[in-house]
Amino acid sequence: MEIQFTGLPAAQVARIRKDRLDAYGNPVEVHRAQGGAYPCRHCLGNTPEGHDYLILAWRPFRSTNPYAETGPIFLCADECRAAKPSSQVPAMLRAPSYILRGYTEDERILYGTGRIAQTPDIPAHARDLLEDPQIAFVDIRSASNNCFQCRVLRG
Structure with a gap:
């Protein structure tokens, strides 16, 4: 199975940069x-040294369920090129491990899918999760701070 790592949608990022408001307003x-x-969740690269970056609360879901x-x-902070969906682990994922969780189409965690995976094992684990037809997507989060990556x- 082919998989694709994706960054934040360009239209939502443009709105954040324009309005300068986060998920809580x-x-x-x-x-x-x-x-x-300072890994940008839009270009999936690091903010260049000496350039401005934004810190904000982000909710990567359409709904506000539990x-x-x-x-x-x-x-x-400046316009950057959106990351193209890729089968390659984004270079910004440089920590030793990350949390992977499978979510259903209605944006709920499918219990039993959460796991801390070593960074080199992320593609294999994501593929395994996406083999389950109940899982619509897999989110990768920081294993130490739980930040969305x-x-x-x-694919």
């Missing part, structure tokens, strides 16, 4: 990238 924070990695997790993310879809 709060103003986004603007900071300068200095001496660290499973619609919200958490902090980074975005390049990207989504995996069937």
Whole structure:
């Protein structure tokens, strides 16, 4: 099975950059990238050193059901090229491990699918999860802070 790692939708990112509001309607924070990695969830790369980035609350779901997790993310403050869906693990995923969870079409966690996976094992685990027809997508989150990283879809 082919899989695709995807970043945030360009239209939603453009709205955030224009309105400067997060999932709660709060103003986004603007900071300068200095001496660290600030992975943009739109281009799936790091904000360039010396450039501004945004910190905001993000909810990667259409609905607000009990499973619609919200958490902090980074975005390049300046326009950046949307990541093309790819079968390759995004370079921004540099931690040793991440949480993967399978979600149903109605955006609910399918119990038993959550797992901490070592970064090199992410594609195989995502494929295994997406073999289940009940799973519509897999979200990847930080294993240490639970921040949303990207989504995996069937290719």
